[in-house]
Amino acid sequence: MRLILLGPPGAGKGTQATFITQEFGIPQISTGDMLRAAVKAQTPLGLEAKKIMDAGGLVSDDIIIGLVKDRLQEDDCRNGYLFDGFPRTIPQADALKEANISLDFVVEMVVPEENIIERMSGRRVHPASGRSYHVKFNPPKTPDTDDVTGEPLVQRDDDKEETVRHRLAVYQEQTRPLVDYYSGWAQSNDAAAPRFHQIQGVGSVEEIRNRIFAILK
Ligand code: ADP
Ligand code: ADP
Ligand code: ADP
Structure with missing residues (x-):
């Protein structure tokens, strides 16, 4: 299974990615998680990316494409992969195509801005695993504590309302064009095109999960 979960920040991509990767035994390739790990380790990339991420902008395509290509060389990608938060721009999507990195599905999660x-x-997130919770909609068993490791949860620096609004604007401008890109490609006669599906991302975590699984099965 090789797929992209597409959708705005906060659509629930990471939450649903957990179920899909477990079901199909594939890794979750989250460029956001990879960048946050680099920030934490204070690598040169992390130091560079932190400013951009805190401002809600996008890290350069060249850097992201390099990260993803390296990640795909790892053994665990042989049975497939789930991209979460990638591609985010047309050049990133073109890079996948040019490298013949194949895809079975692109699933767009549609969620209105107010939600x-x-x-x-x-x-609230568990930084080491990328697991995310919500204080009201998807609370951990113990407040502010990761269910699996018992470690503390944190709030991301870029989840402040002002930064979120900027990230949503960046999504509309740079990432949303990928919806036409993939739906257009799916409607072409190209046998290599991934199937494109839109699902409504509002509802319980379980409901959304069932909608996605109905498509992938
Ligand atoms: P969310 O889960 O809220 O959509 P991510 O964790 O995917 O956010 O991304 C957090 C930040 O990391 C983005 O705002 C951006 O600065 C950077 N980032 C992540 N993935 C990419 C990407 N594919 N291209 C450019 N920047 C990225
Ligand atoms: P993304 O990876 O797309 O940025 P997340 O999976 O991190 O999104 O989800 C964003 C927030 O919304 C998290 O706090 C998560 O617990 C919560 N969430 C996820 N799915 C739902 C849902 N179906 N209904 C309400 N809240 C949800
Ligand atoms: P047709 O419907 O006649 O196939 P298209 O213009 O949709 O015409 O596609 C022509 C070719 O261009 C496709 O066979 C495919 O290889 C490529 N292509 C089209 N759209 C995309 C896209 N969004 N991303 C990548 N390749 C594409």
Whole structure:
């Protein structure tokens, strides 16, 4: 299974990625998680990326494409992969195509902006795994504690309302064109085109999961 989860920040991509990667035994390739790990390790890339991420902008295509290509060389990608938060621009999508990195599905999660603001303000994450929770909609078993490791949850620096609004604008401008890109490609006669599906991302975590699985099965 090789797929992209497409959708705005806060659409629930990371939450649903957990279910899909478990079901199909594939890795989750989250460029956001990879960048946050680099920030934490204070690598040169991390130091460079931190400013951009805190401002809600996008890290350069060349850097992201390099990261993803390296990641795909790892053994665990042989049975497939799930891209979460990548590609985010047309050049990133073109890079996948040019490298003949094949895809079975592109699933767009559609969530209105007002829901997103509410989701982001209550989001809490476990940095080491990327697991995310919501204080109201998807609470951990113990407040502020990761269910699996018992480690503390944190609020992301870029989940402040002002930064979220900027990220949503960046999504509309730079990432949303990928919806036409992939739906157009799916409608062409190209046998290599991934199937494109849109699902409504509002509802319980379980409902959304069922919608996605109905497509992938
Ligand atoms: P969210 O899960 O809220 O959509 P991500 O964790 O995917 O956010 O991304 C956090 C930040 O990391 C982005 O705002 C951006 O600065 C950077 N980033 C992540 N993935 C990419 C990418 N594919 N291209 C450029 N920047 C990226
Ligand atoms: P993304 O990876 O697309 O940025 P996340 O999976 O991190 O999104 O989800 C964003 C926030 O919304 C998190 O706090 C998460 O717990 C919460 N969330 C995820 N799915 C739902 C849902 N179906 N309904 C309400 N809140 C949700
Ligand atoms: P047709 O419907 O006649 O195939 P298109 O212009 O949709 O015409 O596609 C022509 C070719 O261009 C496709 O066979 C495919 O290889 C490529 N192509 C089209 N759209 C995309 C896209 N969004 N991304 C990558 N390749 C594409």
